[in-house]
Amino acid sequence: MAYAQVLSSPYAYASFNRVMPQGFRRSKGLSYFSVNSIINQDKQIHICMEMQRENGSGIKVPHVLTVAGSDSGAGAGIQADIKACAARGVYCSTVVTAVTAQNTVGVQGVDIVPEDFVAKQLKSVLADMQVDVVKTGMLPSIGIVKVLHQSLKEFPVRGLVVDPVMVSTSGDVLAGPSVLTVFREQLLPVADIVTPNLKEASALLGGLKLETISDMHAAAKLLHDMGPRNVLVKGGDLPDSLDAIDIFFDGENIFELRSSRIKTRNTHGTGCSLASCIAAELAKGSSMLQAVKAAKRYIEAALGYSRDIVIGNGPQGPFDHLLRLKRNIHNSSRQKGFDPSDLFLYAVTDSRMNKKWGHSIADAVKAAIEGGATIVQLREKDIETRDFLEAAKSCLKICRSHGVPLLINDRVDVALACDADGVHVGQSDMPAHIARTLLGPEKIIGVSCKTPEQAEQAWFDGADYIGCGGVYPTNTKENNVTVGLDGLKTVCLASKLPVVAIGGIGLSNAHAVMEINVPQLKGVAVVSALFDRQCVSTETRKLHSVLIEATSIVK
Ligand SMILES: Nc1ncnc2c1ncn2[C@@H]1O[C@H](COP(=O)(O)OP(=O)(O)OP(=O)(O)O)[C@@H](O)[C@H]1O
Ligand SMILES: Cc1ncc(CO)c(N)n1
Ligand SMILES: [Mg+2]
Numbered sequence: 001m002a003y004a005q006v007l008s009s010p011y012a013y014a015s016f017n018r019v020m021p022q023g024f025r026r027s028k029g030l031s032y033f034s035v036n037s038i039i040n041q042d043k044q045i046h047i048c049m050e051m052q053r054e055n056g057s058g059i060k061v062p063h064v065l066t067v068a069g070s071d072s073g074a075g076a077g078i079q080a081d082i083k084a085c086a087a088r089g090v091y092c093s094t095v096v097t098a099v100t101a102q103n104t105v106g107v108q109g110v111d112i113v114p115e116d117f118v119a120k121q122l123k124s125v126l127a128d129m130q131v132d133v134v135k136t137g138m139l140p141s142i143g144i145v146k147v148l149h150q151s152l153k154e155f156p157v158r159g160l161v162v163d164p165v166m167v168s169t170s171g172d173v174l175a176g177p178s179v180l181t182v183f184r185e186q187l188l189p190v191a192d193i194v195t196p197n198l199k200e201a202s203a204l205l206g207g208l209k210l211e212t213i214s215d216m217h218a219a220a221k222l223l224h225d226m227g228p229r230n231v232l233v234k235g236g237d238l239p240d241s242l243d244a245i246d247i248f249f250d251g252e253n254i255f256e257l258r259s260s261r262i263k264t265r266n267t268h269g270t271g272c273s274l275a276s277c278i279a280a281e282l283a284k285g286s287s288m289l290q291a292v293k294a295a296k297r298y299i300e301a302a303l304g305y306s307r308d309i310v311i312g313n314g315p316q317g318p319f320d321h322l323l324r325l326k327r328n329i330h331n332s333s334r335q336k337g338f339d340p341s342d343l344f345l346y347a348v349t350d351s352r353m354n355k356k357w358g359h360s361i362a363d364a365v366k367a368a369i370e371g372g373a374t375i376v377q378l379r380e381k382d383i384e385t386r387d388f389l390e391a392a393k394s395c396l397k398i399c400r401s402h403g404v405p406l407l408i409n410d411r412v413d414v415a416l417a418c419d420a421d422g423v424h425v426g427q428s429d430m431p432a433h434i435a436r437t438l439l440g441p442e443k444i445i446g447v448s449c450k451t452p453e454q455a456e457q458a459w460f461d462g463a464d465y466i467g468c469g470g471v472y473p474t475n476t477k478e479n480n481v482t483v484g485l486d487g488l489k490t491v492c493l494a495s496k497l498p499v500v501a502i503g504g505i506g507l508s509n510a511h512a513v514m515e516i517n518v519p520q521l522k523g524v525a526v527v528s529a530l531f532d533r534q535c536v537s538t539e540t541r542k543l544h545s546v547l548i549e550a551t552s553i554v555k
Contacts (some may be wrong), residue, residue: 068137075318104312228483371540470503
């Protein structure tokens with residue numbers, strides 16, 4: 001590859017910069033490229049600066065560097081730190097100090113990384129990346145603590161969070177008593193906060209007994225005398241306490257921070273995650289007290305969410321930092337992605353009609369599914385949010401038990417809150433690309449479109465299907481422009497996405513709609529024809545037969 005080609009290839013430059021931290025560029029990294037003999041370090045730096053200028057100033061993201069041990073079970077240590085930072089929207093780089101063979105039973109082995117290699121990792125990250133806050137976990141040797149202290153002098157950062165990890169909850173030693181002196185002498189005086197649990201606070205204080213909340217108050221003050229700006233003594237292991245109580249001392253004021261104690265075995269790694277979350281909040285710009293409070297709320301929420309998950313056979317399991325695992329395990333009979341054939345008989349609810357016939361939303365949905373509805377959309381315009389959420393939850397149960405997707409009209413918040421299968425948005429609702437960002441790649445998003453341009457935009461925005469109409473005049477939507485069968489056909493032919501026809505469709509005209517016979521048209525969406533009726537299941541069954549007949553003739 002010629003030098004000029006390298007210069008003109010953004011990908012080559014991006015990879016080039018990614019693989020080569022400053023110190024390595026000349027000697028090692030160049031072997032990645034055939035131009036290695038031509039580019040010298042000055043040119044590279046010049047080129048990088050030029051590229052940054054060309055791309056605008058770029059966006060600086062909050063950045064935590066964790067200096068900690070690896071936990072093979074991934075509940076604590078480096079792995080917990082990465083997940084906690086990700087959950088808080090902060091970038092996390094990692095310097096590994098030790099590798100542990102660890103699971104929910106205990107620690108089966110520890111291999112300490114040589115201190116010069118810890119130093120090398122520290123330099124790689126600190127010299128190149130804009131670290132805001134350093135968080136420390138397992139620092140298993142005196143040499144490693146000293147190396148860290150030296151690196152921080154050379155490359156100062158905005159904040160230092162020290163979690164003085166010593167013993168795992170299973171009782172295994174992660175950093176022996178020999179490091180206590182260097183901890184006290186070198187690390188604590190430069191720490192913005194130190195976050196010991198009861199045992200660690202006791203060890204740092206020479207074996208002081210800590211059994212009560214007032215003992216924790218005293219310990220926080222004594223630890224503060226060792227130099228850190230703030231102290232958090234964690235009470236996760238406080239015997240017989242109904243709440244999870246931590247004591248925070250900033251040198252002037254002392255705070256008892258309480259949260260409910262979650263009854264769960266899944267508390268492995270709470271300490272690491274709490275400290276990482278504090279570091280993440282500091283990196284985003286919070287004050288120390290705000291950061292600690294936010295971190296405590298985060299742990300409480302994550303433990304609450306994870307209380308029943310089962311990972312491993314030992315006494316202490318990991319929790320779910322991103323609050324997502326359960327969804328896939330339990331509720332999702334809808335493991336598959338979006339299937340366009342689900343649009344075949346698309347039932348859209350209407351609260352006024354349900355009220356008129358004395359149906360609850362859940363009863364109406366159940367009846368529609370029994371009659372053959374292949375997808376359901378809750379379109380509840382005049383309902384309180386809380387009632388909507390409750391109704392959505394009960395409908396979701398019904399839909400999941402029948403393998404029928406449930407979409408929410410317009411309300412992305414409600415869809416997220418009840419973990420529905422997706423949303424349907426109109427042209428004046430939440431833009432589809434923003435709904436996609438909020439809902440993630442797996443949820444279904446449908447968009448109402450009347451024109452080929454809108455259909456094109458929906459495709460571009462990452463929608464899964466479009467609803468096209470009103471095909472016929474309808475009184476479910478006021479002032480709705482009717483596109484007719486011709487308009488429907490034009491949009492279908494232009495659409496890259498599957499289409500469901502909507503608007504005034506029922507038993508009498510569903511056949512005519514399907515007869516336009518274009519491959520993009522997958523089915524019809526109906527409101528009144530199903531729900532403005534006494535017996536919803538009977539009406540749905542009849543419409544289902546009409547559609548089956550229409551499609552069998554058409555095909
Ligand atoms: N069951 C629980 N419910 C709610 N919060 C808890 C629970 N257990 C611990 N916490 C909170 O989690 C945080 C970590 O405290 P803990 O005393 O468990 O740290 P730790 O022993 O260092 O944790 P680990 O060694 O498992 O990483 C504290 O804020 C504590 O109050
Ligand atoms: C690697 C590692 N760091 C910290 C802890 C403390 O939870 C642990 N169990 N393992
Ligand atoms: Mg701990």
